Amino acid sequence: MQSKKTEGLRKKKVLLFFSDFDISEKVVSILKPICEEESRKDQYEIVWIPIVKNWIDIVQSKCKVNEKYFWYVVRQFSSVLGIKYVKEQWGFKDKPIVVVLSSEAKVEHKDAFHMIQTWGIEAYPFTFERERELRNREDWFGSTIDFNPDVLTWIQEGKYIFIYGGVDEEWRKQFAKRVEALAKDYVIQYAKISIVLSCVEMGCKGKDDRLQKFLSSRTHKNTESGWVVLSKGSKLVDGGNGITILKVLEEFNKWRRRVREGTMFEICFKDYHNEVLHNGEDWFGYFMIEHFQQPKFSTWIQEGKHIFIYGGEDEEWINHFTKKSEALTKDPVIQKAMISIELHHLTMKSKGKYDNGIAGHFWYKLELFSNDKPCTAVRQEIEKLISYKNENFGWAVLCKGYKLMASGNETNILKVLELEEFKKYI
Structure with missing residues (x-):
């Protein structure tokens, strides 16, 4: 282990960062605030352990390039048993993970990388308990989405994100076209409302059980006609069957005025969605589509x-x-x-x-x-x-x-x- 004397690890929380030797700038940007906070408060230490089977000169030279991002670097971690343990016990599969050890060397989190990616320094002290606490906040939805790197950026920017999926290709095209038109509407642009969309491929609906339960409870998850979830940044706003949500967007003219008058977009959207489902003359058809x-x-x-x-x-x-x-x-x-x-x-x-x-x-x-x-x-x-x-x-x-x-x-x-x-x- 190099880059700094190992005595600094004693009696401190340690974050073991496992990755291959070629770290992307995106990963660096995620960990940088954690590194900077550590240098200021001296509450924990970060150790980078590249998982590489064959160490050669070019690999070691890359380590020198990446040393500036981490206080400690473990070189030549190529033990077959060590790599096997990291993969089997901590679930390393070529993607970066952060294993958190207490000052007594007890595992406090097998992979805190995702919570750091989502909440940054707010994730401190990077334990399972802290993650559970963060996930129970009103912005829990943001922690369920890791299928698109762009979405994480949009979350941080507080944008309105339409996440949608389903097997009906024609519906997906119609929905995307309608959202794009909404984003360009003069009322939306004048109000400086930023709207983006992300299509979720089959079999990828996010990791969090609450997202799965949300989709299943509203019977959108497996619907042929598609499903939609709307969030504002990391906060879940609404969701529904693709047909009902598409109608809400198609009838934007009927609720545009409220947006123009300054009512928050998410309130206008939810209110009109509720109107479609519960108060219109077509309520029964939407009820049957929504629940069957x-x-x-x-x-x-x-x-x-x-x-x-x-x-x-x-x-x-x-x-x-x-x-x-x-x-x-x-x-x-x-x-x-x-x-x-x-x-x-x-x-x-x-x-x-x-x-x-x-x-x-x-x-x-x-x-x-x-x-x-x-x-x-x-x-x-x-x-x-x-x-x-x-x-x-x-x-x-x-x-x-x-x-x-x-x-x-x-x-x-x-x-x-x-x-x-x-x-x-x-």
Whole structure:
């Protein structure tokens, strides 16, 4: 070990920095504030340990170049067992890590590099406990994102970041185009609001469990139509299904005035997103898209099709309703008018992640939705739907695209299947 006498390590916290010998300027910029703070307060020491299999002259010369960034440098750390230990016990995989040792040589963090990258000197004393404390702050979201170096810079600059993903390429193109247009809008630019976007590739949604739970709880994570998360710097602002968020952006004209009048962008965005989900006449369609990972169902809604959603415990009635609905779809008048009718049965049987059946999931999400304080008209429609839950017979809902058209129990909903009655909803 060189660069400084090793006596300086005794009775101090030590940060072991493992990397290959070629350290990027980006990594240096992350560690530099920590190095500078250490020189001022003398509370800990930093040791750089390059992981290199074969030490040659050029490698040692590079060490001389990098010595200026670290107080200590361990040369010729090439022991097979040592490298194996660092890789197996501390998870070194060619990317930089910082292992934190207490003054008693106890491991206080197996890799504090990411928390240093996110919080800088605020990460001191670089322990697991300190990281947990930082992650529980309102800016926890920033600590979950390490899939794009640009995002970390944007976080530090406090920009609004739209992070999005999904398998629908067409939706991704539409969304990116809409965000870019929003960023160039004169109201946004006049207000000096900086908006950027980052697409997350498949299989890379961030490391933090809370981000995974956030996406999963809102059923965006695996949706065909895409998902979106908006943050301001490291603070999570909002998130949602790609379809609903896209609508919020498409209708910017309806909430532009609030931004122009000085209301913070994140408040305007969240309020209008809530308006779309809870108070508009299309609430039911967005509710179904938001809470059900059913690609074909989302497509039917977007295409404006007539959809009968039905369920219940009376199997005989279910079969009867299905047959009558299918007969309606084949009626010559319906076919001549090229009206598309789809059926969607919400079963009570356990299916996949739905322990209480898809119907049980429907009622559960609907009851949660009612707690979000929708407007009076929507609340009345929700209460009417929930009233069918405890009936031991059948129930059905008819929607046309996003709009809820009719609903009823097994007795009165059958009338809607009569041609003359159904014409009212065309």
